Amino acid sequence: MNETSPTSYRAGYIALIGRPNVGKSTLMNALMGQKIAAVSPRPQTTRQRQLGILTLPEAQLIFMDTPGMHKPVHKLGEYMNQVAEDALKDADVILWLVDASVLPTPEDLRISERLKSINGLPAVLLGLNKIDLLNKDLLTERTDQYQALYSFEQVIPFSATRGDGRDELMQALISRLPVSEALFDPDQITDLYEREIAADLIREAALLHLRDEVPHAIAVRIDEYTERGEEGAYIHATLFVERESHKGIVIGKGGEMLKKIGSSARQEIEAMSGRRVFLELKVKVNPNWRNKPDALRWLGYYRKKDGQ
Ligand SMILES: Nc1nc2c(ncn2[C@@H]2O[C@H](COP(=O)(O)OP(=O)(O)OP(=O)(O)O)[C@@H](O)[C@H]2O)c(=O)[nH]1
Numbered sequence: 001m002n003e004t005s006p007t008s009y010r011a012g013y014i015a016l017i018g019r020p021n022v023g024k025s026t027l028m029n030a031l032m033g034q035k036i037a038a039v040s041p042r043p044q045t046t047r048q049r050q051l052g053i054l055t056l057p058e059a060q061l062i063f064m065d066t067p068g069m070h071k072p073v074h075k076l077g078e079y080m081n082q083v084a085e086d087a088l089k090d091a092d093v094i095l096w097l098v099d100a101s102v103l104p105t106p107e108d109l110r111i112s113e114r115l116k117s118i119n120g121l122p123a124v125l126l127g128l129n130k131i132d133l134l135n136k137d138l139l140t141e142r143t144d145q146y147q148a149l150y151s152f153e154q155v156i157p158f159s160a161t162r163g164d165g166r167d168e169l170m171q172a173l174i175s176r177l178p179v180s181e182a183l184f185d186p187d188q189i190t191d192l193y194e195r196e197i198a199a200d201l202i203r204e205a206a207l208l209h210l211r212d213e214v215p216h217a218i219a220v221r222i223d224e225y226t227e228r229g230e231e232g233a234y235i236h237a238t239l240f241v242e243r244e245s246h247k248g249i250v251i252g253k254g255g256e257m258l259k260k261i262g263s264s265a266r267q268e269i270e271a272m273s274g275r276r277v278f279l280e281l282k283v284k285v286n287p288n289w290r291n292k293p294d295a296l297r298w299l300g301y302y303r304k305k306d307g308q
Contacts, residue, residue: 009058009059010059010174011059011062011177011178011182011183012091012092012093012176012178012180013062013063013091013093014061014062014063014064014092014093014173014177015064015088015093015094016028017087017088017095017097017111018096018127019098019105019107022097022098022099024097026160028052028063030166031063031170032052032054053184053188053189054189055186056174059177060182061174062184085114085118088115088121089118091122092122092178093122093124093125093173093176094115094122094123094124095125095169095173096124097129098126098128098129098146099129100129100130100131100133100139100142100157103142103145108149109149123154124153125152125154126152126154126155127156127169128146128155128157129159130159130161132162132164143157153176156169156172194225194273195222195225196222197272198222198237198272199221201265201269201272202269202281203218203219204265205264205265206250206261206265208264209261210249210250210257217241217289217290218239218246219240219286220237220239221238221240222236222237223237223238228278231278232270232276233273233275233276234280235277235278235280236282237279237281237282239284240284240286240289241283241286242285242286242290244285247283247284250283251283261281262279265281266278266279
């Protein structure tokens, strides 16, 4: 097969869906060979849709990493669910990821009901992730349990962290993309600007270091992102929390916590951007920001498509 032939090249969109914490961002980062999506052990790390563009000699795979589908409890939650649904309609193939190490949950059931309620969906593949945590004898049984949820075109067991099944997964996806020329420049790997990625990495560092009740109420705004030539980049960012008490927790005793968050985030941003970074963080209270449409808008959580 001639790899450059326009009649054999494939390109298209792959929607990654699944309940929070099943490994969508981990898979995307692993396939891309670099970190472009925030990953953390806490659910709902991914808030906005973002593209990961992987250009290979035979195909261009455009991954849409979507926020985990969950029951919305505030406006931000509603926004996140809407983003996920939009991605489904735009996709050429849907990859529904589940955590094979556990039984299907009520949230998985909700997703299956949602998919069944949308007409004219593209092919839906089941990605059984985290098989490294599953006893091999259980794989068939677990596959049956998930297949009972939806009539999938194909089931692919894999492990995003260990790499098992990754080639099969890639082949399954590529074979379902339309024959097309590349849709993005081969050098482009994401549609997010570096500063948006940096904001996500700072939020991720905060999620990793903080205790349960605070993290979801944190938003990050990049106030300044300046190139300083050979010296690297200077970034000033504000972490918004909902309560005065949370501000104290984020800053920590003698500023220790904020220092830790800043130091982890700086290392991640340096790895992502390939240059030195000077990072300054500040914490501000914006009460109940998750329920304020104007705050959501200036923090970037509006639906770009509708211009809302
Ligand atoms: N053991 C194991 N852990 C995994 C695997 N894939 C992902 N994880 C872990 O699962 C957790 C959640 O991963 P994420 O990639 O953030 O999950 P997500 O589905 O993007 O989550 P949201 O952003 O909340 O929607 C992280 O701690 C990952 O390291 C896997 O194949 N095996």
